[in-house]
Amino acid sequence: MAASNIRDVNFASIFHSETIRIANVVEVKVGFHCDECIKKILKAIKKIEDIEKYNVNKQLNKVIVTGNVTTEEVIRVLQKIGKNATPWENPKPQPNC
Numbered sequence: 001m002a003a004s005n006i007r008d009v010n011f012a013s014i015f016h017s018e019t020i021r022i023a024n025v026v027e028v029k030v031g032f033h034c035d036e037c038i039k040k041i042l043k044a045i046k047k048i049e050d051i052e053k054y055n056v057n058k059q060l061n062k063v064i065v066t067g068n069v070t071t072e073e074v075i076r077v078l079q080k081i082g083k084n085a086t087p088w089e090n091p092k093p094q095p096n097c
Helices: 035-046 071-080
Strands: 024-030 051-057 062-067 085-087
Touching: 024 071, 035 051, 035 062, 035 071, 062 071, 071 085
Parallel strands: none
Antiparallel strands: 024 062, 024 085, 051 062
């Protein structure tokens, strides 16, 4: 048999600099009453690392953050500025009776 030129390759060392990140969409309910509250919320959210975009829905009191972030991180940041924040819960569909 001829000697093989194939070597074992450690793929972990080849791809060590490649990091796959999946964007999360985090939705939280936040109490805010005025434009100053919204400014304060947006300023705090902008400081979160690895976010791609964010939005505030005034009518629903909802903050939406997209990026490499968790619901817990967003809630913690909002609580630090004195805002009551909870995970957004979508309404459950009513059964057809």
